Amino acid sequence: MGDEEQEGIFLGIDLGGTQLKAARFSANGTREAMENAASGAGGDAEEIFSALCSTASTLIGGSRLRGIGVGVAGLLDPGSGRILNSPNIPALSGFALRSRVREAFGDKIFVRMMNDANAAALGEYFAGAGTGSSSMFLLTLGTGIGGGFVIDGNLWTGAAGVGAEVGHMCIRADGPLCHCGARGCLEACVSGWALMRDADQIAKRDPKSAIAELSPRTPLSLAELASAGDRQARALWENAGAMLGTGIANLMNLLNPDRIVLVGGLGGAGDLLFEPARRAWESQAFKEARTSTSVKPGVLGEWAGVRGAIQPFLEK
Amino acid sequence: MGDEEQEGIFLGIDLGGTQLKAARFSANGTREAMENAASGAGGDAEEIFSALCSTASTLIGGSRLRGIGVGVAGLLDPGSGRILNSPNIPALSGFALRSRVREAFGDKIFVRMMNDANAAALGEYFAGAGTGSSSMFLLTLGTGIGGGFVIDGNLWTGAAGVGAEVGHMCIRADGPLCHCGARGCLEACVSGWALMRDADQIAKRDPKSAIAELSPRTPLSLAELASAGDRQARALWENAGAMLGTGIANLMNLLNPDRIVLVGGLGGAGDLLFEPARRAWESQAFKEARTSTSVKPGVLGEWAGVRGAIQPFLEK
Numbered sequence: 100m101g102d103e104e105q106e107g108i109f110l111g112i113d114l115g116g117t118q119l120k121a122a123r124f125s126a127n128g129t130r131e132a133m134e135n136a137a138s139g140a141g142g143d144a145e146e147i148f149s150a151l152c153s154t155a156s157t158l159i160g161g162s163r164l165r166g167i168g169v170g171v172a173g174l175l176d177p178g179s180g181r182i183l184n185s186p187n188i189p190a191l192s193g194f195a196l197r198s199r200v201r202e203a204f205g206d207k208i209f210v211r212m213m214n215d216a217n218a219a220a221l222g223e224y225f226a227g228a229g230t231g232s233s234s235m236f237l238l239t240l241g242t243g244i245g246g247g248f249v250i251d252g253n254l255w256t257g258a259a260g261v262g263a264e265v266g267h268m269c270i271r272a273d274g275p276l277c278h279c280g281a282r283g284c285l286e287a288c289v290s291g292w293a294l295m296r297d298a299d300q301i302a303k304r305d306p307k308s309a310i311a312e313l314s315p316r317t318p319l320s321l322a323e324l325a326s327a328g329d330r331q332a333r334a335l336w337e338n339a340g341a342m343l344g345t346g347i348a349n350l351m352n353l354l355n356p357d358r359i360v361l362v363g364g365l366g367g368a369g370d371l372l373f374e375p376a377r378r379a380w381e382s383q384a385f386k387e388a389r390t391s392t393s394v395k396p397g398v399l400g401e402w403a404g405v406r407g408a409i410q411p412f413l414e415k
Numbered sequence: 416m417g418d419e420e421q422e423g424i425f426l427g428i429d430l431g432g433t434q435l436k437a438a439r440f441s442a443n444g445t446r447e448a449m450e451n452a453a454s455g456a457g458g459d460a461e462e463i464f465s466a467l468c469s470t471a472s473t474l475i476g477g478s479r480l481r482g483i484g485v486g487v488a489g490l491l492d493p494g495s496g497r498i499l500n501s502p503n504i505p506a507l508s509g510f511a512l513r514s515r516v517r518e519a520f521g522d523k524i525f526v527r528m529m530n531d532a533n534a535a536a537l538g539e540y541f542a543g544a545g546t547g548s549s550s551m552f553l554l555t556l557g558t559g560i561g562g563g564f565v566i567d568g569n570l571w572t573g574a575a576g577v578g579a580e581v582g583h584m585c586i587r588a589d590g591p592l593c594h595c596g597a598r599g600c601l602e603a604c605v606s607g608w609a610l611m612r613d614a615d616q617i618a619k620r621d622p623k624s625a626i627a628e629l630s631p632r633t634p635l636s637l638a639e640l641a642s643a644g645d646r647q648a649r650a651l652w653e654n655a656g657a658m659l660g661t662g663i664a665n666l667m668n669l670l671n672p673d674r675i676v677l678v679g680g681l682g683g684a685g686d687l688l689f690e691p692a693r694r695a696w697e698s699q700a701f702k703e704a705r706t707s708t709s710v711k712p713g714v715l716g717e718w719a720g721v722r723g724a725i726q727p728f729l730e731k
Contacts, residue, residue, distance in 0.1 A: 250566070255566075257670055258550070258673045258704075258707035259706070259707035263669065263670075264669060264701065267701065268668060269661050270585050270587075270588055271586075271589070272587040272590070272661055274588070279701070288588075345588055353578070353579065353580060354578055354579075355573025355574050356574060385583065385595070388580070391577070
């Protein structure tokens with residue numbers, strides 16, 4: 100207790116569209132306790148913020164809080180700590196999260212906000228699959244596709260903090276329409292929502308297909324169907340994997356990072372996704388690039404972002 | 416003469432498929448003299464190297480040489496200074512340029528080799544259109560498409576020195592075949608050779624078209640034909656511009672650099688290329704990204720690489 104009294108603790112929080120995950124870390128980055136709650140994203144901003152404060156208070160207990168890091172799905176203004184736009188938690192768009200956290204927990208603590216994919220990238224880089232690399236690009240493969248690019252321990256976020264939006268790299272001009280308004284974005288070709296769009300089209304066109312009868316129809320159930328040998332489900336994953344591999348080949352040729360780390364729920368499909376992806380990047384990336392960039396799955400699972408959110412507070 | 420005796424001079428060299436360009440610089444980076452010769456790329460490696468030495472000796476005269484920087488079209492091994500692969504000057508593949516330069520000009524001088532697009536990027540960043548930016552991505556729009564990414568004054572070249580190969584970023588899966596073996600690379604959609612491929616196809620299909628009768632058939636003559644109102648030539652440039660804009664939008668979303676600088680011969684087409692490009696990136700890149708990344712033409716022209724090649728010797 101003596102050391103902890105002196106050194107204090109940090110809280111890492113990952114505020115997603117469904118879940119609020121939080122953990123308490125010692126001053127050297129050791130995780131001491133975790134909490135998992137509903138994020139209340141259906142409610143208004145005050146309800147979401149109140150749930151966040153309650154989870155945080157439980158984790159803090161009687162310890163001296165030194166800093167709170169928050170990874171949040173959406174676009175942030177790095178200057179003000181305001182959430183500019185959060186498609187998965189629309190109630191938070193415009194919410195001044197950083198200053199509200201300071202009001203609630205004291206204005207002497209460090210508060211750091213970052214995009215959730217960037218937080219996951221920092222987590223895997225310092226404490227996961229990126230350990231030992233100098234540069235690492237992380238791809239989050241979920242309902243959408245996010246990215247984080249770490250160079251020598253620092254996030255690359257670009258001129259407006261928008262950088263690493265790999266989900267909106269066009270890989271198929273004239274391809275399917277994306278939520279962002281453009282066509283053929285990586286996310287419109289391979290993502291949870293793109294898979295569901297394609298599966299729904301098959302179900303509509305072919306109401307007697309196994310895909311049409313699939314209930315619930317999710318990426319996971321589609322993967323089970325494909326593993327059981329269903330031809331249409333396999334073709335969906337084959338296409339998704341090829342598109343993912345094209346995106347990875349682009350990152351190899353354009354950035355040639357030491358490591359590319361893949362995290363997120365779609366990875367649950369395993370080789371259904373990764374085998375066609377590997378075939379694509381092996382045939383599309385330069386030999387010098389693909390042999391010097393290794394591709395690895397993340398190791399921190401859904402806790403990568405919570406760990407990454409406190410990284411700015413730790414000594415390197 | 417007194418200062419120069421003490422401070423010595425640097426030589427910058429740009430060794431391309433057609434031309435050898437070289438210049439002599441004072442110790443503070445002021446250009447003092449220039450030479451332009453045929454690179455002799457049709458000959459063997461010794462002939463090319465001999466032409467380089469002769470041009471260099473002319474520029475050095477009686478001054479004290481402190482360093483030679485060479486930008487060369489091709490893939491280099493940063494460790495050995497050996498040219499791994501040079502599609503435009505095949506005779507140089509495998510040539511140990513750096514050690515041969517040291518043998519010829521003395522082993523006490525600095526010798527630095529880099530890819531020609533990377534050299535142009537350093538030149539524009541420190542002495543051209545990139546001045547004042549923190550991060551800059553340069554695109555060379557010529558027979559092929561090259562790239563250079565400068566972050567805080569340093570080239571980003573990735574794990575194997577292959578980075579920034581933007582010409583081989585796929586923007587059109589299932590698009591036209593590229594020289595590299597993949598499909599739909601930026602360079603296979605917009606470049607000098609891609610334009611000529613498309614023009615030749617039109618000429619073959621429609622032997623009475625203005626494009627078929629164009630002699631010589633070059634990107635420049637195609638641009639003149641388009642400016643004169645030829646519908647088929649305009650459509651070629653419209654498509655090339657849209658593809659270039661898609662590539663630029665990708666760089667904005669993925670890297671969001673302060674500045675994107677466009678250099679190279681295709682730029683001679685002016686708004687025929689840049690207007691459709693602008694329409695594409697304005698509709699495809701995130702507002703936050705496209706408003707914080709400015710797109711500018713280079714200002715050093717074909718001398719950017721020569722200036723950039725000596726940048727590593729200068730104090731920043």
